[in-house]
Amino acid sequence: MKRRITFxxxxxxxxxxxxxxxxxxxxSVHDLDAARQDRITVGLxxxxxxxxxxxxxxHELHFRWASERPYDAVAPFTSRVSPGLHVLYTPLDSDSSSxxxxxxxxxxxxxxxxxxxxxxxxxxxxxITPPLLSTRFxxxxxxxxxxxxxxxxxxxxxxxxxxxxxxxxxxNECRTWASALLSADSVDIDYDSISHALTVSGLWxxxxxxxxxxxxxxxxxxxxxxxxxxxxxxxxLEPEEIKMGGLLAVIGQDEKLKPTMFSxxxxxxxxxxxxxxxxxxxxxxxxxxxxxxSMPRSSLKRPPAPSTATCALxxxxxxxxxxxxxxxxxxxxxxxxxxxHNLVALRALAGEMDLEAPDWVVPRWGSNWLLELATPPKSxxxxxxxxxxxxxxxxxxxxxxxxxxxxGYRTAHVPWPIVFWACTAEDGTKMGxxxxxxxxxxxxxxxxxxxxxxxxxxxxxxxxxxIDVPVLRIEGGDSYFQGKSIELGTCVxxxxxxxWVLWRLARxxxxxxxxxNDGKNRAExxxxxxx
Numbered sequence: 001m002k003r004r005i006t007f008x009x010x011x012x013x014x015x016x017x018x019x020x021x022x023x024x025x026x027x028s029v030h031d032l033d034a035a036r037q038d039r040i041t042v043g044l045x046x047x048x049x050x051x052x053x054x055x056x057x058x059h060e061l062h063f064r065w066a067s068e069r070p071y072d073a074v075a076p077f078t079s080r081v082s083p084g085l086h087v088l089y090t091p092l093d094s095d096s097s098s099x100x101x102x103x104x105x106x107x108x109x110x111x112x113x114x115x116x117x118x119x120x121x122x123x124x125x126x127x128i129t130p131p132l133l134s135t136r137f138x139x140x141x142x143x144x145x146x147x148x149x150x151x152x153x154x155x156x157x158x159x160x161x162x163x164x165x166x167x168x169x170x171x172n173e174c175r176t177w178a179s180a181l182l183s184a185d186s187v188d189i190d191y192d193s194i195s196h197a198l199t200v201s202g203l204w205x206x207x208x209x210x211x212x213x214x215x216x217x218x219x220x221x222x223x224x225x226x227x228x229x230x231x232x233x234x235x236x237l238e239p240e241e242i243k244m245g246g247l248l249a250v251i252g253q254d255e256k257l258k259p260t261m262f263s264x265x266x267x268x269x270x271x272x273x274x275x276x277x278x279x280x281x282x283x284x285x286x287x288x289x290x291x292x293x294s295m296p297r298s299s300l301k302r303p304p305a306p307s308t309a310t311c312a313l314x315x316x317x318x319x320x321x322x323x324x325x326x327x328x329x330x331x332x333x334x335x336x337x338x339x340x341h342n343l344v345a346l347r348a349l350a351g352e353m354d355l356e357a358p359d360w361v362v363p364r365w366g367s368n369w370l371l372e373l374a375t376p377p378k379s380x381x382x383x384x385x386x387x388x389x390x391x392x393x394x395x396x397x398x399x400x401x402x403x404x405x406x407x408g409y410r411t412a413h414v415p416w417p418i419v420f421w422a423c424t425a426e427d428g429t430k431m432g433x434x435x436x437x438x439x440x441x442x443x444x445x446x447x448x449x450x451x452x453x454x455x456x457x458x459x460x461x462x463x464x465x466x467i468d469v470p471v472l473r474i475e476g477g478d479s480y481f482q483g484k485s486i487e488l489g490t491c492v493x494x495x496x497x498x499x500w501v502l503w504r505l506a507r508x509x510x511x512x513x514x515x516x517n518d519g520k521n522r523a524e525x526x527x528x529x530x531x
Contacts, residue, residue: 001040001041001042001043001046001174001219001221001224002040002041002224002225002226002227003038003039003040003041003177003219003224003225003226003227004037004038004039004040004041004226004227004229005036005037005038005039005216005226005227005228005229006036006037006038006039006228006229006231006436007029007032007034007035007036007212007229007230007231008034008035008036008037008074008075008076008077008231008232008233008244009032009033009034009035009230009231009232009246010033010034010035010074010232011232011234013033013034013232014033015032015230018030019031019032020032020230020247020257022228022249022251022254022255022256022257024218024252024255025217025218025252026215026216026217026218026251027215027216027228027249027251028214028215028216029212029213029214029215029230030211030213031210031211031212031213032207032211032212032213032230033207033211033212034207034212034230035074035077035203035204035205035206035207036203036204036212037077037201037202037203037204037436038177038180038201038202039199039200039201039202040174040177040199040200041197041198041199042163042197042198042199042200043196043197043198044056044196044197044198046163046166047162047163047166047198048162048166050100050162051104051162051163053100054100054101054104055191055198056092057091057092057093057100057101058089058090058091058092058101058191058193059090059091059092059192059193060088060089060090060141060190060191060192060193060440061087061088061089061090061101061189061190061191061192062086062087062088062089062141062188062189062190062191062440063085063086063087063187063188063189063190064081064085064086064087064088064186064187064188064440064441064442065084065085065086065149065152065155065186065187065188066080066081066082066083066084066086066185066186067083067184067185067186067463068083068150068415068462068463068464069185069462069463070457070458070459070460070461070462070463071185071205071206072205072457073205073270073455073457074205074233074270075233075234075242075266075269075270076233076242076244076266076268076434076436077203077205077436077438078268078269078270078454078455079267079268079438079441079444079453079455080418080420080441080455081186081318081418081441081442082146082316082317082318082415082416082417082418082463083415083416083463083464084146084147084148084149084318084415084464085108085109085146085147085149085152086144086145086146086318086441086442087105087127087144087145087146088141088143088144088145088440088442089101089123089127089141089142089143089144089145090141090142090143091123091142091143092193099121099122101120101123102119102120102121102122102123102126105120105145105147106119106120107154107158108152108154108155108158109147109149109154109155110153110154117147117148118147118320118321118362118363118364118365118366120145123143123145124143125363125364126145126363126364126365127143127144127145127364127365128143128144128145128350128351128352128364128365128366128367128368129142129143129144129350130142130144130348130350130368130442130445130446131348131349131350131446140440140444140445141440141445144350144368144442145365146318146320146365146366147320147365148320148413148415148464150464151182152181152182152187153182155181155187156178156179156181156182159178159181159200160174160175160178160179163178163198163200164178173217177202180202181202183204184202184203184204185203185204185205185206186202186203187200187201187202187203188200188201188203188438189201190440216228216251217251218251218252219251219252225250226250226251226252227248227249227250227251228248228249228250228251229246229247229248229249230246230247230248230257231244231245231246231247231260232244232245232246235272235304236263236264237263238265239269239304239305239306239309239452240265240266240269240306240425240452241263241264241265241266242263242264242266242269242434243261243262243263244261244262244263245259245260245261245262246259246260247259247260248260264434264435265425265434266434266436266437266452267437267439267444267451267452267453268438268452268453268455269303269304269305269452269453269454270454271303271304271454271455271456272304273298273301274299274457275295275298275299275300275301275456275457276295276296276299276456276457276458276459277293277294277295277299277419277456277457277458277459278293278294278295278458278459278460279291279292279293279294279416279417279458279460279465280292280294280465281414281465281467285399285467285468287398287399287469287470288396288397288398288399289323289397289398289399289467290394290395290396290397291317291394291395291397291414291417292392292393292394292395293315293373293392293393293394293395293417293419294390294391294392294393295390295391295392295393295419295456296390296391297376297389297390297391299456300313300375300376300391302421303421303423303452303454304454305421305423305425305452305454306423306425309423309424309425309452310423310424311421311422311423311424312344312372312421312422312423313372313373313374313375313419313420313421314347314370314371314372314373314419314420314421314422315370315371315373315393315395315417315418315419315420316368316369316370316371316417316418316420316442316443317368317369317370317371317395317417318366318368318415318417318442319351319366319367319368319369319397319414320365320366320412320413320414321352321359321362321364321365321366321367321400322359322366322399322400322402322410322412322469323366323397323398323399323400323412323414323467324352324353324355324366324367324397324398324400325349325367325369325395325396325397325398326355326396326398327346327349327353329396330343330346330349330369330371330395330396331345331346331349333345338374339374341393341394341395341396342373342374342391342392342393342394343371343372343373343374343393343395344371344372344373344374345371345372346369346370346371346372347370347371347372347446348368348369348370348446349367349368349369349370350367350368351364351365351366351367351368352364352366352367353367355398357400358400358401358402359400359401359402359403360402360403362400368442368443370443370446371395373393373419374393375391376391399412399467399469401471402469402471403471404471404472404473404474405471405472405473405474406473406474407473408470408471408472408473409468409469409470409471410468410469410471411466411467411468411469412466412467412469413464413465413466414464414465414466414467415463415464416458416460416463416464416465418443418455418458419455419456419458420453420454420455420456421453421454421455422447422451422452422453423451423452423453423454424448424450424451424452425450425451425452
């Protein structure tokens with residue numbers, strides 16, 4: 001097992017050399033003000049058999065979990081996904097996929113009775129296929145899944161039982177590390193068939209009260225390794241570069257912390273000025289809620305990309321099956337509609353698009369939407385009144401009919417979308433893999449391989465909106481129109497209607513028969529008279 005511990009200090013954070021002390025057997029940090037990333041890498045042969053069975057049938061498998069808590073991302077950890085659990089998967093055999101993956105999902109998600117969760121039976125039936133606009137972008141998985149997951153207690157428990165019990169003498173330290181993931185802002189799990197290794201990463205952006213104080217001991221096994229880094233990040237010489245410098249060490253091998261300085265091109269870049277947004281649904285939502293994305297105009301300044309780059313503002317929505325957009329409405333080119341919502345165009349969509357289906361017949365988890373957003377005209381930038389107001393984008397959505405409940409309402413958990421600038425890089429720029437590169441986010445594969453992303457920061461107390469959806473009230477409530485009453489009444493009405501139709505048909509048939517006999521008698525009478 002290999003472990004990498006990285007602390008990234010902000011530019012204004014103070015540091016004393018005595019806050020990081022390296023000895024022959026350990027390294028300790030004291031009162032450190034920094035963001036922290038912990039990453040462990042485990043070989044496939046170190047995993048239990050049931051977990052190996054999942055990975056051996058996967059070309060690549062990625063889990064991305066993000067907390068509902070807001071945080072201010074720092075370079076080089078500026079990439080984001082919407083809150084919840086995202087699974088991106090490419091089967092080893094394109095004609096089949098692993099049912100064991102769905103079994104694993106049910107274990108790590110552990111949905112409760114009232115959870116908003118679409119059961120996974122087979123990935124090809126429960127996952128959606130993202131529209132990969134860039135086939136050259138190698139890190140784009142072929143199947144995608146998302147579910148609402150406020151915490152990862154079940155995932156942490158699974159890591160403790162499935163991974164930490166197989167790492168030998170360091171199992172207690174592994175369990176301690178796994179328990180710490182409960183407070184992480186995001187957790188990534190990655191596997192690919194090339195490396196045959198499983199990587200688990202946890203990210204903590206906010207410093208705990210008093211700063212980070214911890215001790216990292218030399219691993220007991222000679223095959224294990226712990227790398228430590230204390231770094232700072234700043235803008236590189238080129239617009240697409242991030243420059244980092246600080247101290248590095250391999251615990252148990254190095255005698256002292258070694259200074260370092262390096263730079264690398266990065267797809268995910270920080271904005272030089274604070275840029276935030278909020279998402280909300282205006283009450284009452286009804287069955288046709290409208291999502292509003294509000295941004296201060298000061299947050300919409302062009303990102304620090306090269307002057308020759310083309311930049312556009314986008315939002316990427318991750319919608320559960322209970323709520324969806326009308327693809328025909330949002331894909332319109334009608335300028336009146338687009339201007340009224342401050343939209344430019346619908347760029348990509350995937351998932352459940354049936355406009356009429358109730359939620360209980362929708363097999364897949366939901367849908368994704370990539371929309372390009374309009375920005376304020378430059379003429380208003382100099383207007384102090386306009387500059388102090390917010391720029392609001394509205395996206396009309398629709399709710400599906402949900403199963404009945406005892407209260408007459410069900411809750412749809414809608415994660416906040418992400419908002420970001422996408423800018424083209426200069427020709428010849430190589431966005432190679434860097435030590436902190438983060439791919440397979442679900443939306444990055446919708447752009448070219450040299451695109452640079454600048455993400456706005458969500459500003460809110462909780463990055464998930466709960467919408468109360470009116471549904472049929474089942475037996476047990478105090479409403480007159482209860483489920484059983486309506487069911488019985490419907491059967492009675494249908495039966496009465498059926499018998500009424502039969503009665504009308506019988507009358508028509510009887511009347512037709514009488515009419516035929518009368519006509520025959522009249523014809524015979526006329527014939528006799530002529531004779």
